Amino acid sequence: MLESLIFTIFNGVLYGMLLFMLASGLTLIFGMMGVLNFAHASFYMLGAYFAYQVSVFAGFWAALFLAPLGVALIGALTERYGLRQVHQHGHVAELLFTFGLVYVIEEVVHLVWGRTPVNYQVPEALDFTLFTLFTTDFPAYRAFMLGVAIFMFVGIFLLLTKTRIGQVVQASLSHPDMVGALGHNVPRVFTLVFAFGCALAGLAGVIAGNYFITEPGMAWNMGPIVFVVVVFGGLGSLGGALVGSLIIGLAQTFAVQMTFSIASVLADMGLAISEDAFLSGFWFLELSRIGPMLPYLLLVLMLIFRPRGLMGTRAD
Amino acid sequence: MLEVKGLHAFYGKSHILHGVDMNIGKGEIVSLLGRNGVGRTTTCKSIMGLVEPVGNITYNGEKISGMEPHQIAHRGIGYVPEDRLIFPGLTTRQNLELGMKKSGQEGRWKLDDAYKLFPRLEERAETPAEVLSGGEQQMLTMCRTLMGDPELIMIDEPTEGLAPQIVKQVGEFLEQIASSGMSVLLIEQKLSIALKVSQRLYVMGHGEIVFEGTPSDLEANESVRKEWLEV
Numbered sequence: 222m223l224e225s226l227i228f229t230i231f232n233g234v235l236y237g238m239l240l241f242m243l244a245s246g247l248t249l250i251f252g253m254m255g256v257l258n259f260a261h262a263s264f265y266m267l268g269a270y271f272a273y274q275v276s277v278f279a280g281f282w283a284a285l286f287l288a289p290l291g292v293a294l295i296g297a298l299t300e301r302y303g304l305r306q307v308h309q310h311g312h313v314a315e316l317l318f319t320f321g322l323v324y325v326i327e328e329v330v331h332l333v334w335g336r337t338p339v340n341y342q343v344p345e346a347l348d349f350t351l352f353t354l355f356t357t358d359f360p361a362y363r364a365f366m367l368g369v370a371i372f373m374f375v376g377i378f379l380l381l382t383k384t385r386i387g388q389v390v391q392a393s394l395s396h397p398d399m400v401g402a403l404g405h406n407v408p409r410v411f412t413l414v415f416a417f418g419c420a421l422a423g424l425a426g427v428i429a430g431n432y433f434i435t436e437p438g439m440a441w442n443m444g445p446i447v448f449v450v451v452v453f454g455g456l457g458s459l460g461g462a463l464v465g466s467l468i469i470g471l472a473q474t475f476a477v478q479m480t481f482s483i484a485s486v487l488a489d490m491g492l493a494i495s496e497d498a499f500l501s502g503f504w505f506l507e508l509s510r511i512g513p514m515l516p517y518l519l520l521v522l523m524l525i526f527r528p529r530g531l532m533g534t535r536a537d
Numbered sequence: 538m539l540e541v542k543g544l545h546a547f548y549g550k551s552h553i554l555h556g557v558d559m560n561i562g563k564g565e566i567v568s569l570l571g572r573n574g575v576g577r578t579t580t581c582k583s584i585m586g587l588v589e590p591v592g593n594i595t596y597n598g599e600k601i602s603g604m605e606p607h608q609i610a611h612r613g614i615g616y617v618p619e620d621r622l623i624f625p626g627l628t629t630r631q632n633l634e635l636g637m638k639k640s641g642q643e644g645r646w647k648l649d650d651a652y653k654l655f656p657r658l659e660e661r662a663e664t665p666a667e668v669l670s671g672g673e674q675q676m677l678t679m680c681r682t683l684m685g686d687p688e689l690i691m692i693d694e695p696t697e698g699l700a701p702q703i704v705k706q707v708g709e710f711l712e713q714i715a716s717s718g719m720s721v722l723l724i725e726q727k728l729s730i731a732l733k734v735s736q737r738l739y740v741m742g743h744g745e746i747v748f749e750g751t752p753s754d755l756e757a758n759e760s761v762r763k764e765w766l767e768v
C-alpha cells in the first residue's frame with residue numbers, strides 16, 4: 222500500500238510537471254495576447270518528431286537542444302506571419318486560425334513521418350533502473366524527466382522575476398498598450414513569448430515522446446488536458462498553471478490506481494449490493510474508469526462555480 | 538515641434554474626432570480643456586499611436602501618424618494615461634525602471650530625481666505597486682514616463698479624484714518639469730491649474746477645437762467658458 226502510494230505520488234508529480242511545461246506557455250500566451258492557442262499541443266508533438274529525427278542522425282543529446290529550437294522557430298514564424306495578421310480580425314478569427322493549425326500540423330506529420338508511431342526510444346545511457354523501492358523498479362529516465370521539468374520551472378521563474386525582459390512580459394500581461402507607450406517593442410515581445418511557449422511545449426515533447434509513444438494522435442491526447450489545466454488554474458496565471466498541473470496530474474494518476482468500485486467498498490462495510498440491483502452498472506463500475514473523465518468534470522464544475530479558475534484574475 | 542492637422546479618430550463606427558488641429562512648440566506648456574467625453578483622451582491616444590489616427594501628425598518635421606507606439610515613444614513623446622495603468626505584480630521601483638527605454642539607462646531624469654520629486658515613492662520603492670494609494674499611483678505613473686526622458690510629455694487628467702494636498706503636489710510637479718524645458722500637453726478639468734501653468738490653451742467640444750488662446754484670452758472670453766467648460 223505504502224509502496225504504491227509513494228510511486229503514485231511520484232508519477233503524479235511527474236505527469237503534473239510535464240503538463241506544466243505545456244500549460245505555462247499556453248497561459249502566458251493567453252495572458253499577454255488574449256489568444257487561446259488550440260495548437261499548443263501540436264507544438265508538443267512537433268517537439269517529439271523533431272527529436273526523433275535529430276536523434277536518428279545525431280543522437281538524443283543533440284535532439285534535446287535542437288528540437289526545442291526548431292519548434293521555437295516555427296512558433297515565431299507562426300506568430301509573426303500568421304497570428305499577427307489574423308489578430309486584426311478579432312479573437313474568433315484567431316481561435317479558428319489556431320484550430321486550423323492543429324489539422325495542418327497533423328497532416329504535415331502524416332505526410333513526413335506516416336500514420337504509424339515512429340521508433341523514438343529512450344537513450345541507452347538513461348535506460349536503466351535507478352533504484353528499486355520495495356518491489357517496484359524506478360527507471361532512471363523518469364528521474365531525468367522530472368529533473369528537466371524542475372529545471373525548466375526554476376528557469377521560467379527566474380526569467381520572469383529577475384530579468385528585464387521578464388518584467389516587460391509581466392507588465393504586458395496587464396497593460397500591453399502602456400508598455401508600448403513607454404517605448405518597448407510589444408509586438409516583438411509577443412513573438413518572443415509565443416516562440417518561448419512553443420519551445421517549452423517542444424521540450425516536453427522531446428522528453429515525453431520516447432517515454433510514451435511518438436505518433437500523430439499525441440497532440441489530441443495531450444491538448445484537451447492542458448486546456449483543462451489552464452482553465453482550472455485560472456487563465457493567464459502561472460501560479461495557477463502550476464497548481465492546476467499538479468492537481469490534475471495527481472488526480473488522474475490516483476484515479477487510474479483505484480481498481481475498486483462503490484459496490485466493493487460498500488461490501489467491505491457489510492452492505493452487499495446484488496449484481497442485479499438498480500443501476501448495478503454504476504455501483505460495480507471501477508473508479509479507475511472514471512479517471513479519464515475526471516479532469517473534464519473538474520473543468521465543467523470549475524466553470525460553473527468559479528469561472529476565473531483557482532488563481533485567475535480575469536472575471537470574463 | 539508637434540503638429541496635428543485634420544485629425545480624425547474612430548472607435549469602430551463611432552466617429553470621435555472631427556478634424557483636430559493643434560500644435561505645441563519646444564518648451565511650451567499647453568493645456569487641452571473640455572468637458573467629459575469630448576475626445577481629449579482620444580486625441581492623446583491618437584498622437585501616441587494607441588488609437589489609429591486618420592490625418593497628419595508630425596513631430597520635429599517627421600510624420601509619426603501610422604507609427605507603432607514604441608516608435609513614437611523613441612522619437613521623444615511620453616504619455617501619462619488618465620487611468621494610470623500601474624503594472625501590478627511589480628514593485629514601485631520596477632515600475633519606474635520599466636519607464637527607462639533601455640535597461641539601467643537613466644536619461645536626464647534619474648530614479649533619485651523621482652524620489653526627490655516625490656519622497657513617498659522612495660518610501661514605497663519595494664512595495665508592490667498595486668497596493669499604492671490613488672495619489673501615490675499618480676506620482677508613480679508620472680515619474681515612470683519621466684524615466685523615459687521625453688521631450689514632450691502628455692499628461693491626462695493628473696489631478697482627477699485626488700485629495701487637495703496631493704493636487705497641490707501634482708501642480709508643483711508640473712511647474713518643475715515645465716521649468717526643465719520639457720514641452721507639456723496637459724489635459725485638465727480644473728481650470729485653476731491650467732490657467733496657472735500653461736502658456737496656451739485649447740478648448741475642445743465634440744471632437745473639435747473650439748477655442749485657442751492664452752490664459753488671459755480665455756479669462757476674458759466668458760462665452761467660451763460658459764458654452765464649453767462650465768457645467
Ligand SMILES: Nc1ncnc2c1ncn2[C@@H]1O[C@H](COP(=O)(O)OP(=O)(O)OP(=O)(O)O)[C@@H](O)[C@H]1O
Nearest residue numbers: 548551553571572573574575576577578579580619
Ligand atoms: N474604447 C472606446 N470605445 C468606444 N467608444 C469610446 C472608447 N473610448 C472612448 N469612447 C468614446 O469616445 C468619446 C471621447 O472619449 P474620450 O475618452 O476621448 O473623452 P475625454 O474628453 O477624455 O473625456 P473623459 O476623460 O472625461 O471621459 C466618448 O464619447 C467616449 O464614450
Ligand SMILES: [Mg+2]
Nearest residue numbers: 577578579619
Ligand atoms: Mg479622458
